[in-house]
Amino acid sequence: MDPKTFPIRAANARTPAFEYFSTKKDELVGWARKFSLFPYPFVTACCAMEFMAVSSSPYDTDRFGAALPRFSPRQSDLLMVVGTVTHKQAPVLLRVYEQMCEPKWVMAFGACATSGGFYQNYAAVAGIDKIIPVDIYVPGCPPRPETVIDAIMKLQDRIARSHHPIITGTF
Amino acid sequence: MIAPPTVELLRERLGASAGEVSLSHGMLVLTLPSVELIGVVSRLKTEFGFDMFLDVTAVDWAGQAPRFEVVWHFYSTSHFARARIKTRVPEADPVVDSLTSLYGSAHFMERECHEMYGIVFHGNNDLRPILLYEGFVGHPLRKDYPKTQEQPLVPYRTEGA
Numbered sequence: 001m002d003p004k005t006f007p008i009r010a011a012n013a014r015t016p017a018f019e020y021f022s023t024k025k026d027e028l029v030g031w032a033r034k035f036s037l038f039p040y041p042f043v044t045a046c047c048a049m050e051f052m053a054v055s056s057s058p059y060d061t062d063r064f065g066a067a068l069p070r071f072s073p074r075q076s077d078l079l080m081v082v083g084t085v086t087h088k089q090a091p092v093l094l095r096v097y098e099q100m101c102e103p104k105w106v107m108a109f110g111a112c113a114t115s116g117g118f119y120q121n122y123a124a125v126a127g128i129d130k131i132i133p134v135d136i137y138v139p140g141c142p143p144r145p146e147t148v149i150d151a152i153m154k155l156q157d158r159i160a161r162s163h164h165p166i167i168t169g170t171f
Numbered sequence: 172m173i174a175p176p177t178v179e180l181l182r183e184r185l186g187a188s189a190g191e192v193s194l195s196h197g198m199l200v201l202t203l204p205s206v207e208l209i210g211v212v213s214r215l216k217t218e219f220g221f222d223m224f225l226d227v228t229a230v231d232w233a234g235q236a237p238r239f240e241v242v243w244h245f246y247s248t249s250h251f252a253r254a255r256i257k258t259r260v261p262e263a264d265p266v267v268d269s270l271t272s273l274y275g276s277a278h279f280m281e282r283e284c285h286e287m288y289g290i291v292f293h294g295n296n297d298l299r300p301i302l303l304y305e306g307f308v309g310h311p312l313r314k315d316y317p318k319t320q321e322q323p324l325v326p327y328r329t330e331g332a
Contacts, residue, residue: 091324121319126321
């Protein structure tokens with residue numbers, strides 16, 4: 001190996017140089033990822049109206065780089081589950097989630113997606129976190145647009161602060 | 172000319188087969204034994220102009236015998252009149268005749284009533300689930316179905332998955 005090059009390997013994860021590069025890399029990637037959220041709206045119920053309100057010009061989620069809904073899960077990285085998910089629909093939701101590429105985040109939009117809301121019965125799933133992992137919950141029936149924007153901003157903060165492995169598990 | 176349906180006319184024309192005929196909130200109500208169903212409905216359709224099948228559902232009178240009451244609704248587009256037919260069936264043998272031979276739209280509604288209440292519609296040979304899914308055990312709108320019992324299709328994840 002050429003002694004002038006510095007190998008970036010997990011074995012060197014303890015060295016200060018590695019930690020410096022790794023932190024700067026995480027900041028850069030996190031900054032890029034938090035402003036390029038491509039949502040996939042999994043819209044099943046009345047919360048869709050609020051989703052439309054928050055997407056359109058008066059509130060405009062485009063300001064957060066989370067505007068362009070991709071109607072294919074393979075092109076998106078934020079799954080917004082908007083509305084009630086029934087047991088009959090649960091396999092569809094799981095399949096959509098599994099088709100999304102890493103990195104991916106999930107937002108439970110509204111009371112029904114969060115906990116089943118007032119549907120505690122044979123038909124509805126009492127919260128999508130029983131099926132897929134959820135990163136951020138938005139309360140409300142339906143949520144106010146401000147609540148959704150707050151959730152997007154909190155998710156962006158978390159993305160910016162988190163570790164973004166690209167090559168190996170540590171880098 | 173099809174006669175406009177009234178309580179008196181129905182009593183007179185249908186006789187004993189119509190069971191009890193009354194008027195409730197402007198709607199004709201016929202309470203009859205289930206064997207008379209097909210005969211009465213086909214006469215309602217041809218002689219009284221009830222050409223539209225609105226719905227079939229059931230009521231679970233838990234604790235009573237016979238337990239279930241099956242309820243049909245019809246509408247007459249020529250007289251703007253509505254009719255309701257009610258019949259009781261026992262829990263051990265919840266069978267009524269299918270109306271699919273008279274109204275095509277009865278197919279889907281009988282499927283829904285079958286999955287929700289377990290009423291069997293004799294003559295409808297396609298009683299697959301329509302709103303529920305294959306493999307669902309029981310009839311969720313019966314009063315003895317546990318309110319919180321779930322039958323998930325996807326196994327619930329465990330923490331950290």
